[in-house]
Amino acid sequence: MKGKGVASEWLQAPSVSSTGLQPNTPLQIKSQFNSDDGISALVSWPSITPLPTVPPSTAATASTFRPASVGTTSPLTGIKLIPSLTSCHFQVFIENGTTFNTDTFEKDESEGFLLHNLAFSSEYKIKLRTFVPGDSNLFESITTWPLETQYQSISCSQVHGKGSLECDPEPVENLSIQINTESATALIEWKPAVDSSKVLLYQLVYYPISSTSTIKANDKCSMEQISQYLSASTTKSTVKLPTKSECKFEVKLITYDLIGREAVATKTFIFSPPVLDEIQANLAGFWIFIAPAALLILLCLIIQCARCCEKKRSEKVAAMSKFSYPENV
Structure with missing residues (x-):
């Protein structure tokens, strides 16, 4: 039944499919900001031609008996609606993440209705439908929302400017x-x-x-x-x-x-470092420790060889000093 119209005495919210309007398109939202309302959004929609359902002479008030012949059948629920003698009534549903709120209002000659004190840079789902006041059972039984849209509220930087200390810092x-x-x-x-x-x-x-x-x-x-x-x-x-x-x-x-x-x-x-396999990686780590040790061993060998050479030279000199030559006469 989604997209069907709802009729009251002075207004008919037309069927979405019959007027060529698609879901999420009829509602128009204009962002604004002021010191009284904070971040707010003005929600409006295209003008809808009023369509009386019952002549005023036969309409019943809320305090009189309502005969079955008076009113019109709701295209949403199949329940007979008694036309209201007041202006157009609407119910709005607003959802932001895990929180939601519903409210009712009576449409006057203003552009629409105002959502105020919204959060910066937040995603909202807004739904709208008409209803006939005076019948709470009927009001609770209607679950269809013909008009629906998504709305992204303006950011803090759009209001105060980028880098403002009024706003949270922004990452690179x-x-x-x-x-x-x-x-x-x-x-x-x-x-x-x-x-x-x-x-x-x-x-x-x-x-x-x-x-x-x-x-x-x-x-x-x-x-x-x-x-x-x-x-x-x-x-x-x-x-x-x-x-x-x-x-x-x-x-x-x-x-x-x-x-x-x-x-x-x-x-x-x-x-990924330029290492072909795990063996090469282990060898690289091995040489980090083995190279200094090898250098130390080589140095010790050189010193030991030098000592040995010096010892042999000393022994040779001592042996030569013991050998005596004949003196010339």
């Missing part, structure tokens, strides 16, 4: 990472969300969060969290990466506004 945009495998480095770049004059400083933090290897993952990707503080005019930084194993890293770029509030942008990446 377009955070990207370019990896240089040969040098085992990563170039981290970003686009500032606000002018540098409205940023106190940046903090760049990166650390491994997992290893792609199942053997000694903690050892291979072990690395302390590294943090850098960068000036407000900085838009890129190069960082060094460990080369023991393929690891997954997380990068956090924290923006501090002029009063020290934080806004965080994050990104993850996987770095």
Whole structure:
């Protein structure tokens, strides 16, 4: 039954399908802001031609007996509706995440109705339908909402401007990472969300969060969290990466506004060092320890050889000194 019309004495909300209007299109919403209503939205809809259902002379008031011959059948529920002698009545349903609210109002000559004290940058679902007052049972039995739309409220920066201290700080945009495998480095770049004059400083933090290897993952990707503080005019930084194993890293770029509030942008990446296999990686680690030891042993051998040579030379000189030659007469 969705899309059917609802009739009252002075207005008929037409069937959506019969007028060519599709769901989510008839409702028009205009965002605005002022000190009294805060973030608000003016909800309006195209003019609808009034269509009396019963001549005024035969209409019954709420306090009189309602004969079965008076009124019209609701296209939504099949229940006979008694026309109202008042203006057009509407019920509005507003939902934002897990909270919702319903309200009723009587349409006058104004443009529509105003939703006020909304939250910045929030998604709202708005539904609208007409009803005939005076019959609570009928009112509760109608569950169809012919008009429905989604609405995104305006952001704080649209009201106060980007970087305003009236708004929450904004994280950087377009955070990207370019990896240089040969040098085992990563170039981290970003686009500032606000002018540098409205940023106190940046903090760049990166650390491994997992290893792609199942053997000694903690050892291979072990690395302390590294943090850098960068000036407000900085838009890129190069960082060094460990080369023991393929690891997954997380990068956090924290923006501090002029009063020290934080806004965080994050990104993850996987770095594969230029190591062909695990054997080569183990050999590389082995030579880090064996090379100094080998050098020390070689030095000891050289010293020992020098001592031996010196000892033999001393013995030879001593032996020659004992040999005597005949004196010339």
